[in-house]
Amino acid sequence: MTRQQIRWNGDAALAAMRAGAVRGVRLGAEHLLQVANGRTPIEEGTLERSGVVSVDEGDVSAAVSYDTPYAVRQHETLDYQHDQGREAKWLEKSLHEENGTITEIIAAQVRRAVEQ
Structure with missing residues (x-):
């Protein structure tokens, strides 16, 4: 009988998933801002330029x-x-x-982080 060992790096995997989720949430919010800015009422552009993304990691x-x-x-x-x-x-x-697209952006970043 052959013995095999499995090394489980659960803490590292969870940290990678979290980092990917944070990156995905940031990218998703930036995508939303870009799309929303295309619809923002505009006269001088002040309102559109005031748009910002804030992330709570x-x-x-x-x-x-x-x-x-x-x-x-x-x-x-x-x-x-x-x-x-x-x-x-x-x-x-x-x-x-854009809800579906934002969800996909987040999921892609989580997948990417885990695959590294």
Whole structure:
């Protein structure tokens, strides 16, 4: 009978998966920001330029936000007139439409981290 040994590096595997997830969440949020910026109401571009991605590595989470005094009102007010292709709810709509792509971005980064 041949003996075989298996070496289990569970802690290293978990650390790699977590690092991949953090990278994936960051890339997914950056993708969302890019897509949302294409719909952001624009007059001078200030609102679009204020968009940022924030990542909390501890929680493995990310947020996309816009930092102008009028960002919330522009997002939520449905009866404002916008240029063609620009609209209210630009961030919300982009998130719903890109959810599958964002999930795939995260999954790909986790797979990549584990395969290394």
